[in-house]
Amino acid sequence: MPSCCASALRPTAARRPVPDVANIYQVAELARVSVATVSRIINNSAKVTEKTRQRVVAAMAELEFRPNSIAQALATNRTNCVGVLVSELYGPFFGTMLSALEQELRAAGKFVIVTAGHSDAAREKIGIQFLAGRNCDALIVHVEALxxxxxxxxxRNPAPLVIMNRVVPALADRCLSLDNRQGGYLATRLLIEKGHRNIAYVSGPLGWLDAGQRLAGHKRALAEAGIKFVEQLMVEGDYHDTGGAMALTQLLDAGLPFTGVVCANDEMAAGALAVARERGIAVPADLSIVGFDNSPLSRHVFPKLATVDYPIGNMGRMAARWVLRNVYGDETISVQQTFEPDLLERESVSAPGNPSPRATTRARVQRKSPRRSESRRRP
Amino acid sequence: MPSCCASALRPTAARRPVPDVANIYQVAELARVSVATVSRIINNSAKVTEKTRQRVVAAMAELEFRPNSIAQALATNRTNCVGVLVSELYGPFFGTMLSALEQELRAAGKFVIVTAGHSDAAREKIGIQFLAGRNCDALIVHVEALxxxxxxxxxRNPAPLVIMNRVVPALADRCLSLDNRQGGYLATRLLIEKGHRNIAYVSGPLGWLDAGQRLAGHKRALAEAGIKFVEQLMVEGDYHDTGGAMALTQLLDAGLPFTGVVCANDEMAAGALAVARERGIAVPADLSIVGFDNSPLSRHVFPKLATVDYPIGNMGRMAARWVLRNVYGDETISVQQTFEPDLLERESVSAPGNPSPRATTRARVQRKSPRRSESRRRP
DNA sequence: TCTCCGTATGAAAGCGGTTACATCGTACGG
DNA sequence: CCGTACGATGTAACCGCTTTCATACGGAGA
Structure with missing residues (x-):
């Protein structure tokens, strides 16, 4: 017996007792018509005499009839459910995406089933199979490891896949993506335009696509300005604040001078900011910092982070629209699939005017084991 | 025709074409048994000879058979779906709750359908009906307006309701709640213990239950310390950072001295912190600030916010367990329904030792129209 | 008045499972 | 050697809705 089948819990359950909810036969009987006619009225799928319609509507009201959506789904082979797989259900990025996406689908009467893939190939795969097992009409996925x-x-699966934040060439028509490369480019160019020449970079995990793309944009901006990319000024972080803190620590301790640092997301930038503060490095006077994503966090820290806006809400909405158009056949809906990042200049960046010597210090601050991030879920 | 029935989009859709997926009859035929036997194997619901079982399992594998969950749902009157209604799908509070909840349910093979109520009675009602219309087996709701x-x-609905963050006496056995009153008490007592006597309070919207409870706790702590509650030291905020900023501005401008302020959530505390910084009020030297919720934000701002931990992740998990136990009948699961807040003392609080005169300044900073919050969704 | 045709309605066959009940075969005791 | 009882399996009704196809009905034209 395949493990997929037996529900984890089915305690010798006979058919679940059915509450006294009216079904289509009772409506038909009360209205003295056939179930076919009732169905026609429910779905507005064929002409019905006004007199009959009124009888049926009255009967439906009297019995408080609500069509059983499961039976409808079985008969039509359409569940009106859209599965959504994201890396995590929390955090400003996915929260914003989910929220926009759900709002759009809900307005069209579609249900959203969510699950998390945790940025892990095996779990992402299980997640997709889990959703597909529910006969979703479509799947919107944000996978990073598969x-x-x-x-x-x-x-070939019956439910088409909409792919977020990624371009799969063979499936290009189902991919929604931001030009991450351009984002990295804009972030670095901001520093260059302010006059910075020694610019460090804190990357995301290079195994992830967007991290690589953002880095590529950074390099392009450097190249364009005739600045050599220095390997020692680049550190691979983990997209978390602790990773950003460790990265800046490492960069400072390495001893190479730099007056600006681009972080591949806001959370790492916030971590870097904290380290700068601890070490007495003034931001932006001594060190300019740029983030990425424009998460709410970027406005809560001090100084407010210059960052690159990631229009994730809009992208979520567009993913929903893709489904409404291509799966549910609403041709009137237009869909945007590629998005451009915007630069948001804020207080964490200035000209490298008066860098105090500390900005390039190699002072070693004792920091044996950086505290573990508690920034995620509480037990 | 009731508007509830006709799906918003049903473009003269005939039955959706069915892909070549095997059904139970084909498995039965290939294995030379009846569908009843196949079903028994799928559900492990009755003894089957080992020889037969092997034939059937082989047939299922060969045909890549996956039971149609919709048909199962129709036959058993059990969808394995749990509906979740929260105020918003974004933000650290709901994100954490959703994440924990989904993880727990997913592990039991249950699907989570989410939707948002936006803290509005009408929309909360629609949301509940929406989920109930999907024949969810249970509903977990966080409603504030209904x-x-x-x-x-x-x-009386077939799907039982689990109620988060609220106590409805008649439905006490389905309510999960934190002792918000105790949380407000702890926050204020922290300041009192540090020696503060003039303590301001920035409340949440008083129409919401938890806001009133937190305020009640604050008052109790004051009373216990023999401190008179001063109406002018209390401002009703909106649980957003801008509201916190406006509230502190108002308190400072009112001219009554105070050395500590309790904010009913971290976001408002962050807003207050920003205002303090703008006005040159040192935190905690001049002004101690306490937040509430222990959102990630509280660790990102500087100085880190003392706050009251809201174990929302654990509560989400427990809501899931309630459902697993009471709806899906897993008696082995234990459920906790009431939760105690924990105080987290951090850098934003100190003794009112050396309050600079500015802490109680009535200097008016020009600030005609505080910028609108962008801290939520981007368009 | 009769035929023809279009239209509103009804009958019934699915959709893909579950399960109560019938049936068949076999081992066992008398 | 036969009746019995029990365990494995099959038969068929059902879950609630959709949809095809047949039918009945009514009006227009001859």
């Missing part, structure tokens, strides 16, 4: 090929293979 | 009576009336 290879392109898996997504392509899955395409 | 009156108790509506929840009680809804109780």
């Amino acid at each position: 290879p392109d090929q898996y997504l392509i293979d899955h395409d | 009156p108790d009576q509506y929840l009680i009336d809804h109780d």
Whole structure:
């Protein structure tokens, strides 16, 4: 017996007792018509005499009839459910995406089933299968670990896949993506335009696509300005605040001078900011910092972080619209699939005017084991 | 025709074409058994000879058979779906709750359907009906606007309601709640213990239950210390950072001296912190600030906010467990329904030792129209 | 008045499972 | 050797709705 089948809990359950909810037969009987006619009225799918309609509507009201959506789904092979797989259900990025997406789908009467993939290939795969097992009409996925090929293979699945934040060439028409490269470019160019020449970079995990793209944009901006990319000024972080803190510590301790640092997301930038404060490095006077994502966090820290806006809410909405158009056939809806980042200049950046010597200090601050991030879920 | 019935989009859709997915009849045929036997194997619901079982399992594998969950739901009157209604799908509070809740339910093979109520009675009601219309087996709701009576009336619904962050006496066995009063008490007592006597309070919207409870705790702590509650030292905020900023501005401008302020959530505390910084009021030297919720934000601002931990993740998990136990009948699961807040003492609080005169300044800073919060969703 | 045609309605067959009940075969005791 | 009882399996009704196809009905034209 495949483990997929037996529900984890089915305690010798006979059919669940059914409450006294009216069904289509009772409505038909009360209205003295056939169930076919009632169905026609429910779905507005064929002409019905006004007199009959009124009888049926009255009967439905009297019995408080609500069509059983499961039976409808079985008969039509359409569940009106859209599965959504994201890395995590919390955090400003996915929260914003989910919120916009759900609002759009809900307005069209579609249900959203969510689950998390935790940025892990095995768990992402299980998540997709889990959602597909529910007969979702479509799947909107934000996967970071699964290879392109898996997504392509899955395409024969009845539920089409909409892919967020990623471009799979063979599935380009189902991908929604931001030009991360351009974002990295804009962030770095901001510093260059302010006059910075020694610019450090704190990357996301390089195994993830967007991290690599943002870095590529950074390099392009440097190249364009004739600045050599220095390997020692780049540190790979983990997209968390602790990673940002460790990264800046490492950069400072390495001893190479720099007056600006680009972080591949706001959370790492916040971590870096905290380290700068601890070490007495003034931001932006001594060190300019740029983040990425424009998460709410970027406005809560002091000084407010210059950052690159990631229009994730809009992208979520567009993913929903893609589904409404291509799966549910609403041709009137227009969909945007590629998005451009915007630069938001804020207080964490200035000209490298008066860098105090500390900005490039190699002073070693004792910091044996950086405290573990508690910034995620509480037990 | 009731508007509830006709799906918003049903473009003269005939039955959706069915992909070549095997059903139970094909499995039965290939294995030369009846569908009843196949079903028994799927559900492990009755003894089957080992030889037969092997034939059937082989057939299922060969045909890549996956039971149609919709058909199962129709036959058993159990959808394995749990509906979740929260105020918003974003933000650290709901994100954490959703995440924990989903993880717990997913592990038991249950699906989570989410939707938002936006803290508005009408929309909360629509949200509940929306979820109930999907034949969810249970509903976990975090509603702030709907009156108790509506929840009680809804109780005759086939899907039981689990109520978060609220106590409805008639439905006490389905309510999970934090002792918000105790939280407000702890926050204020922290300041009192540090030696503060003039303590301001920035409340949440008093129409919401938890806001009133937190305020009550504050008052109790004051009373216990023999401090008179001063109406002018209390401002009703909106649980957003801008509201916190406006509230502190108002308090400072009112001219009454105070050395500590308790904010009913971290976001407002962050707003207050920003105002303090703008006005040159040192935190905590001149002014101690306490937040509430222990959101990630409280650790990102400087100085780190003392706050009251709201174990929302754990509460989400427990809501899931309530459902697993009481709806899906897993008696082995234990459930906790009431929770105690914990005080987290951090850098934003100190003794009122050396309050600079500015802490109680009435200097008017020009600030005609505080900028609107962008801290939520981007368009 | 009769035929023809279009339209509103009804009958019934699915959709893909679950399960109560019938049936068949076999081992066992008398 | 036969009746019995029990365990494995099959038959068929059902879950509640959709949809095809047949039918009945009514009006227009001859």
